[in-house]
Amino acid sequence: MSIQENIQNLHEQLPENVTLIAVSKTKPVEALKEAYQAGQRHFGENKIQEMSDKYAVLPKDILWHMIGHVQTNKVKYMAEFVHLIHGVDSLRLLQEINKQAARYNRVIHCLLQKDIADEETKFGLNADEITAILTHQIQALPNVKVVGLMGMATFTDDQAQIRQEFATLKATFNQMQIIHPDLQILSMGMSGDYQIAIEEGSTMVRIGSAIFGERNYNPA
Numbered sequence: 001m002s003i004q005e006n007i008q009n010l011h012e013q014l015p016e017n018v019t020l021i022a023v024s025k026t027k028p029v030e031a032l033k034e035a036y037q038a039g040q041r042h043f044g045e046n047k048i049q050e051m052s053d054k055y056a057v058l059p060k061d062i063l064w065h066m067i068g069h070v071q072t073n074k075v076k077y078m079a080e081f082v083h084l085i086h087g088v089d090s091l092r093l094l095q096e097i098n099k100q101a102a103r104y105n106r107v108i109h110c111l112l113q114k115d116i117a118d119e120e121t122k123f124g125l126n127a128d129e130i131t132a133i134l135t136h137q138i139q140a141l142p143n144v145k146v147v148g149l150m151g152m153a154t155f156t157d158d159q160a161q162i163r164q165e166f167a168t169l170k171a172t173f174n175q176m177q178i179i180h181p182d183l184q185i186l187s188m189g190m191s192g193d194y195q196i197a198i199e200e201g202s203t204m205v206r207i208g209s210a211i212f213g214e215r216n217y218n219p220a
Helices: 003-013 029-037 048-057 072-077 091-103 127-135 159-179 194-199
Strands: 019-023 042-045 063-066 084-088 108-113 144-150 185-187 204-207
Touching: 003 019, 003 029, 029 048, 042 048, 048 063, 048 072, 072 091, 084 091, 084 144, 091 108, 091 127, 091 144, 108 127, 127 144, 127 159, 144 159, 159 185, 159 194, 185 204, 194 204
Parallel strands: 019 042, 019 204, 042 063, 063 084, 084 108, 108 144, 144 185
Antiparallel strands: none
């Protein structure tokens, strides 16, 4: 099926309260244009330079999501236009986002990434660190707004484990939301596990290969 058909099918099956992020990393501008023509406006990239290059040539009503691990020294390159930063995994990174957002007189929306996976390669905060940021540290950061949580499940075929990890994140989200009602977004679920994520309460899914096909990480 075409990119447009894939997007239309996804929009038909996703609940109304779930936002679809088209993960367009490594994909050419032409593929993003096709998705745009199908009505897609939320796009996710995991490299700031690639996102900046695409931002420069694509329509300005696109909402750009930074979904990869963010290095603090790269924040300045996206601070002018990024819509939502998903993977905030340290107070230091949040402080840098605040600093760069102030340069453009912006408030940048962010998600705090909770470490829920049984993998050492995954990044994230624990519940105590999230609580400290939301309760105390965020008050000194007027140019960022934490609007939700994000997490990535273990890369495994064990659906019970994936479901449990998502359920753990949802429980943390519910607990935090009681005290911090600004938390509205729970970003979890990708092409291989988004249906489980939605069942466990996700409000934002990051889908790439189910829209654009498999990625070519070594283009000729």
